[in-house]
Structure formats: C-alpha cells, structure tokens
Amino acid sequence: MMQYKVSIIIEKxxxxxxxxxxxxxGCQSQGDSLEEITENIQEAVELYLETLSPEEKQKLLSKEISTMTLEVQVA
Structure with a gap:
C-alpha cells in the first residue's frame, strides 16, 4: 500500500x-465539525485514489501546491 500527501483546503x-x-x-466533502470534515475528506481522497491507475496517480500527485494567508488593508 502506497502513502501519498495531498493538499486539502478547508473552509468554514x-x-x-x-x-x-x-x-x-472534483474531490470534495462536507461536515458539521472540523473532526467530521477531516474524516470525510480523508475517506473521499482514499476512494478517489482507488479509482486511478498508477500513471494517473503519478500525474495528479506530482504537483506542488502551497497556501498562504495574506493580511490586506481596504479603505
């Protein structure tokens, strides 16, 4: 069994x-709490990955995605 790291965006x-x-x-999920959404999105990712060929996994998971938070001032 292979392990992969994927980026997840959570919004409340x-x-x-x-x-x-x-x-x-298209891999997304919803939940009522942070704990629930964490479990739900993990399950969604695992199920999604099960549908892919090794070549598709390599192509989709070879990207590097970074996130950051910016503070901006608006007049």
Whole structure:
C-alpha cells in the first residue's frame, strides 16, 4: 500500500465545513465539525485514489501546491 500527501483546503461558513483537494479535481466533502470534515475528506481522497491507475496517480500527485494567508488593508 502506497502513502501519498495531498493538499486539502478547508473552509468554514454558517452551514459547517467544506473541504476540497486541489490535487484531485472534483474531490470534495462536507461536515458539521472540523473532526467530521477531516474524516470525510480523508475517506473521499482514499476512494478517489482507488479509482486511478498508477500513471494517473503519478500525474495528479506530482504537483506542488502551497497556501498562504495574506493580511490586506481596504479603505
């Protein structure tokens, strides 16, 4: 069994949490808590990866994605 690292983006709004994986187009999930969304997106990623060939996994998971937070001032 291979292990992979994937980037996950988690957003919170009035309806709960939403997570997506930019490495895997269309791979996303929702949850009511941070714990739930973490479990849900992990399951979604694992299921998504099971559908891919080794070549597809290599192509999709060879990208490097960085995230950052910026503070900006708006007049």
């Amino acid at each position: 709004d009035e309806d709960g949490y939403y997570a997506s994986c930019p490495d895997l187009p």
